[in-house]
Amino acid sequence: MTRLYLRVFLTFWCITAVIIVTTNVIVHWRDINPDNNLQRLRDDRGTEPAQRFLFQMVGSAINRNSAQVLADMRTMPEWSTRFFYIVDSNNRDFLGRPLPEGVQKLVPKINPSHPFENTIIGEEKTWGRHVTLNDGKSVKIFTLAAGKGEKSSGDIAWQLFINNIWPLLLTSILVSGVACFFLARHLARSLSTLQRATRSIAKGDLSVRISQRFNQRRDEIASLANDFDHMAERLEKAMAEQKRLIKDVSHELRTPLARLQIALALAQQRSQGTNDRELKRIKQAADYLNDIISDILALPVLDDDSWTLDDTMDLTALLEALHEAIARDARQKAIQLSLSNSLPEALVATRGNMLAGVFDNILRNALRYTPSGGCIRTELHDRGNHYQIKIHDTGPGVSPDQLDAIFQPFYRTDQARDRQSGGYGLGLAIAQRTIKLHGGHIEARNLPQTGLCITVTLPKTPPCTA
Numbered sequence: 001m002t003r004l005y006l007r008v009f010l011t012f013w014c015i016t017a018v019i020i021v022t023t024n025v026i027v028h029w030r031d032i033n034p035d036n037n038l039q040r041l042r043d044d045r046g047t048e049p050a051q052r053f054l055f056q057m058v059g060s061a062i063n064r065n066s067a068q069v070l071a072d073m074r075t076m077p078e079w080s081t082r083f084f085y086i087v088d089s090n091n092r093d094f095l096g097r098p099l100p101e102g103v104q105k106l107v108p109k110i111n112p113s114h115p116f117e118n119t120i121i122g123e124e125k126t127w128g129r130h131v132t133l134n135d136g137k138s139v140k141i142f143t144l145a146a147g148k149g150e151k152s153s154g155d156i157a158w159q160l161f162i163n164n165i166w167p168l169l170l171t172s173i174l175v176s177g178v179a180c181f182f183l184a185r186h187l188a189r190s191l192s193t194l195q196r197a198t199r200s201i202a203k204g205d206l207s208v209r210i211s212q213r214f215n216q217r218r219d220e221i222a223s224l225a226n227d228f229d230h231m232a233e234r235l236e237k238a239m240a241e242q243k244r245l246i247k248d249v250s251h252e253l254r255t256p257l258a259r260l261q262i263a264l265a266l267a268q269q270r271s272q273g274t275n276d277r278e279l280k281r282i283k284q285a286a287d288y289l290n291d292i293i294s295d296i297l298a299l300p301v302l303d304d305d306s307w308t309l310d311d312t313m314d315l316t317a318l319l320e321a322l323h324e325a326i327a328r329d330a331r332q333k334a335i336q337l338s339l340s341n342s343l344p345e346a347l348v349a350t351r352g353n354m355l356a357g358v359f360d361n362i363l364r365n366a367l368r369y370t371p372s373g374g375c376i377r378t379e380l381h382d383r384g385n386h387y388q389i390k391i392h393d394t395g396p397g398v399s400p401d402q403l404d405a406i407f408q409p410f411y412r413t414d415q416a417r418d419r420q421s422g423g424y425g426l427g428l429a430i431a432q433r434t435i436k437l438h439g440g441h442i443e444a445r446n447l448p449q450t451g452l453c454i455t456v457t458l459p460k461t462p463p464c465t466a
Contacts, residue, residue: 009184016176021169050083050145051118054127057084057141065135070094087140094139102126103142110140190214190221197228206236250293257293261286309438312461313355315346315387319378322360326367334372341380346387347461354434355458361427362391362454369395369452386440389456397446406444407432 061069069086073094085103086094093099099107102121106128109117115130125145132138193210200208211229214222264286268279323339330337348355366376374394381388398406407428435442440458447453 009180012180012184013173013177016180017173020172020176050125050143051127053084054129054141054143057143058129058131061086061131061133061139061141063134065133066094066137066139067135069133069139083144085142085144087142089138100124100126100144102144103128106142107140112138190217190225194224194228197232201232201235206232206239208232253289253293257286257290261290309349309351311350311352312347313350315348315355315380315389315458316341316343317345318356318359319380319389322356322363323378325360326363329367330376333367333370335367335370336375338375338377339380340377343380343382346380346382348387348438348458349461350438355438358431358434358456359389359391361431362456365427366391366393366395366452366454369393371395374451383457386457386459389458391454391456392447392451393453394451397450397452398444400446403444403446407442 060072064072066088073081073086081095085097085099087099087103087107088094091099091107102119102124103126105119105121106117106126110128110130112130112132116128118125118127120126126142127144128140128142130138130140193213197208197210209229209232211222211225214225261283264279264283268276268283271279319339319341323337327337363376363378370376370393376394377390377392379388379390379392381390432442435456435458438458440456442454442456444452444454
């Protein structure tokens with residue numbers, strides 16, 4: 001669930017809940033009563049709470065018979081019934097309770113010709129009114145305001161309103177929450193689809209298309225999806241053309257370069273040492289150009305599943321062979337090599353000799369940047385369904401903001417700008433694409449003290465089934 005999804009849902013729900021609660025409160029306080037005198041008193045801000053409660057009691061009881069009034073009283077909470085009394089024609093409370101002093105004082109004063117009266121005894125105010133129920137029976141309704149303190153009635157009408165309305169409010173809010181949930185999901189689903197597609201584009205998958213998912217829509221989101229597909233199609237075409245152009249140019253350069261190298265070899269034979277210095281520089285430049293072309297041609301044109309793995313390689317034997325191959329160069333720089341591996345064999349699926357080039361490049365980079373007297377340590381671990389290879393060096397490391405960039409083609413760090421020491425920035429790019437096509441992962445991180453650690457993860461070869 002995205003944060004946008006939650007935002008839309010919670011915003012809609014909160015607004016709906018506020019509207020529901022506010023509407024009910026306004027309706028409660030602005031309730032219209034046919035009795036103009038009662039409405040005038042209701043609108044009076046100085047009206048006593050017990051007086052407002054009496055008006056509501058009268059308005060409710062006048063449309064009921066005595067049996068219904070008694071049933072309503074019995075269902076009310078005990079804390080609310082102590083603030084009102086309903087007395088029958090025999091001057092007895094419907095619930096059989098003893099009448100308070102204020103009620104006793106008002107009972108003889110209230111009659112059909114004098115229907116409304118109030119009295120104050122100490123801090124307690126009592127309000128009473130004569131009412132004729134719809135079954136023709138006459139009753140007297142009394143409400144009390146207990147004053148300040150623990151037993152204060154406060155606004156008893158408001159308390160009863162909350163007590164009676166909260167189930168309806170809760171139900172309304174829950175129903176609105178369900179409606180807002182589906183509305184938010186509908187709105188956020190389209191944006192989530194666009195977000196996932198954008199992330200796929202950022203990861204290099206230019207084949208993603210989303211417009212077919214919005215065929216039923218005719219709004220701005222559908223137009224945005226069509227524009228997105230058009231953009232992705234243009235990007236995919238441009239990238240494919242760029243890669244093909246690089247391959248074609250590289251192939252075209254191979255022929256004149258081969259002729260140049262042949263002519264250079266003949267020139268060296270015929271020079272008899274007179275131009276060896278100049279010819280050596282020409283040869284170095286030609287070899288450099290040949291290496292670049294070879295590495296460019298080694299880059300896969302398209303990162304898709306058409307690159308099949310049709311061979312198997314043992315990482316244990318490969319790493320041992322590569323360590324032996326660079327041992328002489330390491331001794332010349334007084335660099336210590338170590339290989340930590342307890343696995344008799346570690347088989348992975350591969351194609352040709354591609355993995356050998358990957359690890360040879362990583363080890364030679366470590367050898368290039370490790371100063372004299374340093375060390376290079378290689379570790380091979382079994383991690384369940386995959387193997388993990390770590391190559392540590394004690395070189396200067398890489399700036400944290402360049403750790404991802406070193407895997408980009410032709411990118412060289414500030415410490416590797418010259419061709420003699422830093423190469424031409426294709427080795428790690430080839431390594432990353434090769435490992436990715438093997439279903440693995442490669443990353444670089446700086447060590448706590450000094451140096452760089454390249455970690456390669458490769459899936460194991462699935463066991464053969466008879």
